[in-house]
Amino acid sequence: MVVGLAVLWPGGAPAHERTGVGFDRQSQQATVTKVVKLSCTSVNASGGSPTGEAPAAGGSAADGSAAKEDGDCKKATIRVDTGQDKGRTFTEIVQPDQSRQLHEGEKVVVAYEPSAPRNLQYSVTDVNRRIPMTVLAGIFAVVVVLVGRIRGVMALVALAISFLILNFFILPAILQGSNPLIVAVVGASAIMLIALYMCHGLSARTSVAVLGTLISLVLIGVLGSVFIGWAALTGNTDDNTGLIHGLYPHIDMSGLLLAGVIIGSLGVLDDVTVTQTSAVWELHEANPSMGWRGLYRAGIRIGRDHIASVVNTLVLAYAGAALPLLLLFSIAQSSVGTVANSELVAEEIVRTLVGSIGLVASVPVTTALAALVVAADRPGQDAPMGAGAGPGNGSAAVAPAGAQSGTAAGQPRTGRGRRRKR
Template sequence: MPRDIADDETGPIRRVPPEAAQRRRRAPTGPRPDRTPSKDPDEKPAEREPVTPQQTGHGHGHSHGHGPTPPTSRRVRQLLTALLAPLALATLVGMVLLYPWGQEGPDSAINSGTPVDGEVTATAVGPCLAPGEVQVGQPAPAPGEDQCLTVDVHLTDGPAAGQTIRKVVPVEPSTPRFGAGDQVVLAFTGADATSPDSYQLRDFQRELPLALLAALFAAAVLVLGRWRGLAALGALVLSFVVLAMFVLPAILAGENPLLVAIAGAGLIMFVALYLTHGFSALTSVAVLGTLVSLTLIGIISAIFSAAAELTGLDEDTTSLIAALGHGIDARGLLLAGVVIGALGVLDDVTVTQASSVWELRRANPALGWRELYAAGLRIGRDHVGSAVNTLVMAYAGAALPVLLVSQLSGVGLGPILGSQDIAQEIVRTLAGSIGIVAAVPVTTLLAALIASREVAPTPR
C-alpha cells in the first residue's frame, strides 16, 4: 500500500512503492513436446484464436481523464455560486440604497475659488510693503525684518487670460519657492477679473509629470502582464470610478461612511478580481477569503476605535467638516479608510494563496485537502510577513509628518502613542494586519477544500 510522509521543508509528498519484481516462470518438468516443424506438406499449422485487447489488458479505451467532468466539480461550482451570489446581490442592493439619487452634491462652505492657470514671468525678493508703498533702491534688510516675494504671473486661462498680474507673498518655510518659467495655479474668487486681489497664488501645475508617470506605469504593467496586465489596468480604472462616483458622493450626502465603504469595497473586489483573474473557482475562493478578512477588519476596527475613544477628528477631517458646513461621522470615516486601505493588500494575499494551492494540486494531483492546506500554509507564512510589513510601512510613511511633530513635542513615548493622530494610525495598521494574517489560513483552507474536489489538472 502507498504510504504518505510529510517533510517539514518540502511538504507532504505521496510516494508510490516500486513495482514488484517479475516472477520467473518455471519450465514444466518432464519431456518437452517436440516443436520441430512437421515435414508433411499436407499438414496445416494449428490456428490460433484471436486475442482481444480486453484479454491482454492493453486496451486503449481512453478512460484516463478524457471523459466528462465528474459531478463533483459541478457541485463545487454550484456551492461557490450559492455563497457568492447573495453577497454580490447584497453589495448591489447596498449601493442602490446608499447612493444619493436625485441629490445635488453639497457646496463647500468655504469659497476656495476657481482654478486658473498661469506662468511666472519674473520674481523678486524684498521687504514686505503695504499697498501703495514703493521701495527706493535696494537697502539691506534689517535684522528680523520680514521678506516678501513679488511674483509676476501671466494668466493663460480664465476670465482675464492674456493679462499679467503681480502678487506679493511672504517668504516663509511653508511658502513654495516660485521662479521665472514656473507653471502655477491661482484661485480666482470671482470678483474683478483684472484685479490682482481677486487671485490667490496656490500651487504648481503638475498635470504633465503625473500623466507621464501614469503612462510609464501603464507601459510597465502591459509589457510584463500583457493581456492580464490590460485587464488589471481596466480593473484599476473601474476601482477609481467606484470611489469617485459612489463612495465620495454617498459619504458627502451624509450616509454612514462605514456602510458606504463596505459596499464600495465589495464592488471593487468583485470587479477587480474577476476582471483580472477571470471567472474560476480559484478567483471565487480569493473573493470569499477577502470578504471574510474584510469583515474581520471592520469588526476589530470598530471595537478598538470605540474602546480607545478615537474621534477621527484629525486635521484633514476637521477641514472637511469646515468645508461641508455640517457634521459628519468622523469615526465612521476613520473605519471606512481602514476597510478601503486594506483591500488592496488583501487581494494580493488571497489571490497568491489560492494560486499556490492550485499549483500544488496541479503538481501532485494525489494530495488531499489536509496536505494541500499544510503545504499552502507554509507558503503563506513567508508571504504574510512581507505583506504585513508593506501595510505598516505604507501607514508609517503617510503619517510621517505626524510622527515628526510628536517627536518634537518632547513628551514621553506613551503620550505620543496615545495621541489622537498616532493612536488612529496604530488601530488602522494593527487591524489591517490582523485581517491580512487571518486571510492566509482562511483562504488556504477554502482553496484546499475546493481544489481537492476539482478534477485533477494536467501538469504543465
C-alpha cells in the same frame, strides 16, 4: 452587492457655499511671465509689497515671517490663463527663505477670492504638476502592459473602474449622508469583484479568493468598529477632516475613519488571497495525490512567509505617511506613551493593527477554502494516506521505482569501475 449599489447610489454630491478655505476655494491656472530681483529692505519698508499688490506667496515679512534685510527678494508677475479673468496679470513678492520659489515660465495654480479687493483677489497657491504626473502615469501603464501583457491591460481597466466607483459612488454617497461603513463595504465589494474576476477570470480559483477577501473584510469591519469606538477616536484630527465636518456636519467622522480602514486594507487583501489560492492550486498540480489536509499544511507554510512580509509592508507604509507627524513628536521630545496616546497617532495604530489582523486571518481562511475546493474533486483522498507524501509534506510525489533503483545501483557500479581501473 448589486442591491446595495442600487439602494445607496447617490444623485450627486450636495451643493454648498464655498468657504474659501483649503481645497474649498475657486482656483485657476496661471503662468509666471516675469521675475525680477529687488531689495528685501524696500519690500519691508513698504509693508510687504512695494507695488501695493498681494503679499508674497506663502507669507511676507510684514506678517512676521521675517526676511533677511540684506537678502534679495523677487517680484513675480503672474498671468491668469483660465476663467473669466483670462489674460489678467498680478504681482507677488517672493521672500528668499520661502520653500516655494517662482521661476519665469512656470505653470502655477492661483486661488481666486471674488470678495477681496481687486489687487488681492488672486494669489499663488501651488505649482501645476499635470505634465510630470501625466508622464509618470504613462510610464506606469507602459511598464504594466509590457510585463503583464493581457493581464496588465485588464489590471489597468480594473484600476480605472475602481476610481470610477470611488468617485461616483463611495464619495458622493458619504456626502449625501449614507452610513460610511455600509457604503465602504458595498463599494469595496464591488471593486473587489470587478478587479479579481476581470484580472483572473471566472473560475473556482478566483471565487475562493473573493470569498476569502470578503470574510477578511467583515472581520476588519467588526474589529475596526469595536476599537474605534472603544478608543474614542473621532476621526476629526486635522484641517481637512475639520473642513469636511464644518461643511457637512451630518457625516459620521468616526465612520469615515472606519471606511478608510476597510478600503485601505482591500488592496493588500487581494494580493494575499489571490497568492494563497494560486499556491494551493499549484501544489495540487505538482502532487495530485495530496488531500485537503496536505494542501492546507503546505499552503499555510507558504502563507507564513507572506504574512511576515505583508504585515511589515503595511506598518512601514503607514509610518511613511505619518513621518512628518512623527518628526514633530520627536522634536518635542515626547515619550512613546504620550505619542501613542495622541489621537493623531492612535488612529494610525488602530488602522495598522486592525488591517494587519485582517491580513493575517485571511491566510488560513483562504488556504482552507482553497484546499477544500481542490480536494472536493477527489473525494476519499487525503494527504496522510497519499502514496509517497508524508503528513503535511507539500513536495512532489516519490519518483518511479526505476529511477530509484538506477540511482541506487549507480553508486556500486561507480565503485566497481574504479576498482577495475586500479
